[in-house]
Amino acid sequence: MFPVMHRAGPRRWSRTVAHLVIALLALPACASSQSPAAPPRDSLRLGTLLDAVERGSPRLEAARATARAARARVPGVTRPPDxxxxxxxxxxxxxxxxxxxxxxxxxxxxxxxxPVAGKLRLAGEAETARADASATRVMDVSLDLRARASMIFYDIYVADGTLGVARDTKRLLQEISDLAAKMYQVGEGRQADVLRADVELARMQEDIIRMETMRTTMAARLNALLAAPSDAAVGAPQLPRFPAALPTLDSLAQLAERHRPMLRAGEQDVEAADASARLAQREIxxxxxxxxxxxxxxxxxxxxxxxxxxxxxxxxxxAGSRQLQMREEASAMRAMAAAELASMRADTRGAVGEARADLVRARRLTELYRTSVLPQAEATVTSSLASYRVGSVNFMTLLDAQMTLNRYRQELVTLEAEEGKAWATLEMLTGRVLVDARSAQPARPAGEPRR
Structure with missing residues (x-):
């Protein structure tokens, strides 16, 4: 129950409230224009994160140890029995x-x-090809870890950006709620406006709690990749500079065909299976x-x-139950290796096409939001402010316009992260660096379009 106050000076209250609301709604824009260009002290660049993954990932160290073990088996198979x-x-x-x-x-x-008939030589060729495949898979594991770390990096960027917009919105809603309550107390407003503002305030607090939890979860996943304590501090991600030009689908597919470690390892598995099949032919x-x-x-x-x-x-x-069956086994293993390689090539082509489509979508929508959606939403807020001052629109229209603008800012943050994820996926698929991870875009408030 709101206390009853005297209704003296309603015109003065109306002018005061209008001016305060205008000032409050202008706060996000003022804060954006006054934000420092330098990144925060606890910022995190993608290149720094990827270097840490290369140094500290237990999974990568396990892959390297597996490759060393496979290489150590090669000399033994080329020697006769003791x-x-x-x-x-x-x-x-x-x-x-x-x-x-x-x-x-x-x-x-x-x-x-x-052993005769070149058995030792063929056994050496097969084992060498397997060792080469193990060494190549180390690079594939490295690319996979880099992609996973990049995905979490961009998820944390989304969480931080969404939190920034949500906290700004909450501060604005709190002030608007207080103003609506005062207007109601002096007879200038409606109780429905007060209740709606309180509901929006509670919903925004719910979003903040959810995003803070998501941020903590993403940080724990990132620390797990680095073999660090789950509660270790993770800085605010700073987006790298994305390439201005988009590579063509054909060029990406060719890069993946030539350089993706998974495909090269599959080819080496086929070579090993072929040598094993020739060895099985001579076991008799x-x-x-x-x-x-x-x-x-x-x-x-x-x-x-x-x-x-x-x-x-x-x-x-x-021979019927041993050497001839060894031939059958080796032939089946060779067919399996060839089929797996063909499947990986098809999956890679499809994944490259999908990732590039995601990249194009994110790039186009980001440009649309920056050049059209956000400016129009900002113009709508400005128009609603002017209309609210002269009384041609009500309080809820103004509030809805501001909430819509904030939602678009959050969606812009998500689109920027999706573009980064698409680049990270393409790097994993092509085995080539496509984004300078050590670079950084100019710091700006979350969801603000580039000028």
């Missing part, structure tokens, strides 16, 4: 353990299995085994020394 060395005491008496006359002897034997060839044997035997004329040379080969008696 030779076997045996020492034997043959024909000794029991339990005395004395060599029997004529028959007792001490023997030393060395055996070596030698028997492997040769060579042995040398030296023996010493006592005799009446003194110790007698003797030697033997042995040559053998493996017999593929189970």
């Amino acid at each position: 030779p076997q060395f045996q020492v034997g005491w043959m024909n000794y008496e029991l339990p005395g353990l004395r060599p029997m006359d004529v028959l007792g002897m001490t023997q030393v034997q060395l055996m070596q299995m030698v 060839w028997p492997d040769v085994q060579v042995g040398v044997q030296l023996g010493t035997q006592g005799g009446a004329m003194g110790p007698q020394r003797m030697g033997s040379l042995m040559v053998g080969a493996s017999l593929p008696v189970f």
Whole structure:
């Protein structure tokens, strides 16, 4: 229940309230024009963030360790099996353990299995291709992490920008609510205006709480990528300068086909599968085994020394269920690798087209908002202000015009972030840097169009 006040001087109150409302609605524009050009002290540039991801991501370190492990396997597969060395005491008496006359002897034997038909070379080619694929996937993991970090970076930018607009709007609504209450107290306003202003104020506080929670969540996700404490402070993102010209779809598709690490790793997987298939074709060839044997035997004329040379080969008696099945397996694995590569190429082409479409949409809508939507919304607010001063529009019309302008400012922030996300996606798909992440756009209030 609002207190009852005397209605003396209604014209004076009307003029005072009108002037105060005009001044309050002009506050956001004044604040925008007086904002410093320098970025805030706790600002965060995209390049700084990406450098931190490269240095501190556990996932990237795991990928590098996997690549080192794969490379370490290459020398081993190009060498034959280890030779076997045996020492034997043959024909000794029991339990005395004395060599029997004529028959007792001490023997030393060395055996070596030698793969033939180029098996070691083909095994080395297959393992080298797998190691190359693992090394290439390190770059793919790096690009994926950069893209994920960029997405969170732009999400935080949206949260900060939306919060800035929402807080400005809340301050404005609070003042308007107070003015509406005073006008109602002196008989110059309606209770419905007071209630509507209070409802809008509560709704704006709800939006602020929601965006603050979103900001905290996004910061925790970003810290998880950096292996940092979840509550570590994250500065205010500062947009990089986006390229003025948009690359054509054909040029982006060609870049992705030539340079995307995922596709290069898929090609290396096909090379490994092809070498494995050729190796499986030769597994049916028997492997040769060579042995040398030296023996010493006592005799009446003194110790007698003797030697033997042995040559053998493996017999593929189970070829139907072993070597021939290895051929079938290798052929299927090669077909699978080729199909996966074809699928990745098709997915990449589709993703490039989708990302460029998102980029074009965000760029065009951003330009539309800056050159048409926001100026028209600002003109509507100015017109409503003038009409409110002479009494030709009511309080709600003025409030709705200002709320619409603030909503457009929030949408402009979202469009700017969507353009950044599209560039980040294209960088991941093409494997090339398309945006100078160390650059920064001039600082300006959230949702304000560039002049």
